[in-house]
Amino acid sequence: MMHNDKKILEVQHLTKKFGDNLVLDDLNETINQGDVIVVIGASGGGKSTFLRSLNLLNQPTSGKILFEGTDLTNLSEKELDQIREKMGMVFQSYNVFPHLTVKENLKLAPLKVKKMSEDEADQIAVELLEQVGLAEKADVYPNSLSGGQQQRVAIARALAMKPDVMLFDEPTSALDPEMVGEVLKVMQDLAKSGMTMVVVTHEMGFAQEVADQVWFMDGGKILEKGEPEQIFNRPKEERTKDFLARILGKS
DSSP, X not given: OOOOOOEEEEEEXXXXXXXXXXXXXXXXXXXXXXXXXXXXXXXXXXXXXXXXHHTTSSOOXXXXXXXXXXXXXXOOHHHHHHHHTTEEEEOSSOOOOTTSOHHHHHHHHHHHTSOOOHHHHHHHXXXXXXXXXXXXXXXXXXXXXXXXXXXHHHHHHHHXXXXXXXXXXXXXXXXXHHHHHHHHHHHHHHHHTTOEEEEEOSOHXXXXXXXSEEEEEETTEEEEEEOHHHHHHSXXXXXXXXXXXXXXXXX
């Protein structure tokens, strides 16, 4: 994958406390255009809080989040919303609108927010449904879809805004095991297309195959990061070793 050094996200001294509980401990990281970063670690290590801080769904206690050079922590809600349009977010739950058809779900934001023409929004919706393998589901309602299909609609809907980065917060953890693969496949294709992605996941196979860098989080810090091959085969930190031993059943 061609990478350049255009910085998409810079995290500077990011700290988050909930009461006395320090959830993110002075994080400093840079994500460049085209990077696919997969964040792993045990529950409670701060992964989701970190991800949700990147688009300020979680307000940092202190520190800065720079998106394409703009410090998000200094913006009004309106300015922040405009920047969030460039950051697609996919959660555990599918977050699709049940009263709209699949295609209407995809067209809603481009029409309302981007003020796209009906034809253009329609064309983008059709192309994206094709991309996620759901072209034939355009006119059905989400409740007739499986969880895996709904999550693919949610990904397509985020992509309809033509974001510069996609953030995924455990996108497969609520799915039945037989549906996980179809969602990961869409994400893998997206990574290959050059999309900048930050993915919090428990799917180690995905991390091994798709990540440019794997970041291991524990106790609110990114304790270790590196290429998947290094992290999975030659982890340096004891806590990384312990975590992988537990999750992969390796001794």
